[in-house]
Amino acid sequence: MNMFLETLIGGLLAGTMYSLVAIGFVLIYKASGVFNYAQGSILLFAALTFVSLTDQGVPVLVALAITVVVLALMAVGIERLILRPLVNRSPMTLFMATLGLAYIVEGTAQGLMGSQVRALDLGIEDLPIFLGDIMISQFDLTAAAVALVLVVALSLLFNKTRLGVELRGVADDTRAALSIGIDVNRIWQIVWTIAGLVGLVAGLLWGARQGVQFSLSLVVLKALPVLIIGGFTSIAGAIVGGLVVGATESLAETYIGPFLGGGITPWFAYALALAFLFIRPAGLFGEQKIERV
């Protein structure tokens, strides 16, 4: 039983990291209808920028500020050079465009800042805590707390500020938002910046765990099943989806893995997502889309 709980809790905590990555996707998908395949590269880019700056001896807060500015500039650039010319094109075209964007961001990040593994120390100690007999990683717990704070901040932004109302307006109905005078282009820039910031947080947490390196950009592949399970349009869904994926993944690896020769984590989440697609194509929290022929 203890082993079961330990696996479950470890999985849930790892799942919060998936949720963090997935939230970045949901924000962009809701506001601009783009399935942003480049989220993983942006995460890598953000973490790499931060690490490069601190490695140069820049103080942490200054480095953070510079990274945020860089991310905002990138968001403006993406909106101007990619989203605006591609407006009204099929979601498929937009998806492929973000694949191209991912290549550009990855190439630039690694070309400018090198492709070796960078150590990142956030000053969080990783000592196991014992709750009775159950061992929990302190680092995971901190990461989960950060994720929680971020989610609360985002929901406050969305629900209590004027900007949040505009953002939700654009997400609900872009055309209606345009007609009442909301500057959609500006909203897109802001949303991509916020998604970049979420990516930065996720990138720093992941990076502190496994070093800042190319494989960070691959977490995008982990977030995809999370989105399918949680629904593309809901932040709550992204969180629940992340937890579900994290928990089932680690349980499956422990209890089903041995029968299949182990190492099933890379595809297990996908198998789960496929099963969900057959049962509930819109995900747990997604908006049901009704199509009539």
Add this chain to the structure above:
Amino acid sequence: MSDIELRLTGGIGEGASTRTLVGIAAAALIVALPFLATEYWINAIAVPFLILSLAGLGLNLLTGYAGQISLGAGAFMMVGAYAAFAFQLRLPELPLPLALIAAGIVAGAVGFAFGFPSTRIKGFYLIVSTLAAQFFFEWLFLKFPWFYNGDPSATISLPAGLSVFGIDLNSPHGRYYLTLASVAVLTWLSYNLVRSQPGRNWMALRDMDTAAAVIGVPILRAKLQAFAVSSFILGIAGALWAFAYLGSASVQSFGLTRSYQILFIIIIGGMGTIRGAYFGAAFVSLLPLALDWLFQRLLGGHVDAGLLQNIQKVIFGVLILWFLIKEPEGLARLLQRQRGDLGNRRLARLKIRRQT
């Protein structure tokens, strides 16, 4: 006003006879290429180019014609390669061409299976299904030694090499002709396929699935058909990639980067055209060489290989975006328009001359 619609299509002259001549000359050149080019050009450029074209063609049937996006091209190539290996190893009596076809059929069946979710979902939800294929097969072929016959480095290579009915094909020429023959046959088949009922169904499905369903296109069957046929071609391309180009292959030869590469080929070349796959493959296989050459010339060989790779990545990304924004129909359309412009200009000159 009707003049505007007139277009000269012939490159040099006019009429069908010149075009036929040009076609025959091109065909003769392609067949005689091994005797004109160096071994390096055949091994390292012509053969991979042909195989990538074939893979692009396969994916284009699914993505370009039927409108179903896939990030699993590498997976289906992988299945083809490992199936061909299994047939050659365990059924040595089966001649190579039949083994290739059988490998294609296995890949086609796998594609059919992974296409099933497409009957319930569409758009980028499908990425999940095809990515699932990608990760699952990478795991499967690495996990169970049966698939690579217990080889210590987990690679596969044909036990008896390439030979068809006793003719040895292991030389560069042999590999080239084997690839060329496969590509020619499959191109001819695809060309006819997209001009008959299945191809029409796919295009109707791509352009508007609701309307297609209303006019009686069997949506379900058309989708699964596209998955199966596309994977069949990709499977054969994968087998050729493993044994006619690489010689020995592993799971890494068909990773996610391969899937991206094949997708880029059809975006750059032109989606929904047969010749687009060839333009795209030529572009994708020649651009790295051109860049390499350029940087060697500019910087005199002091280029870090890693940096070059990153520069290449950025250039590919920019090109993808440029094509998506400016020319969604890719090189195929770009070249056609260029030729059309040329023709129209010639026509205009002709008219001016007549008026004066």
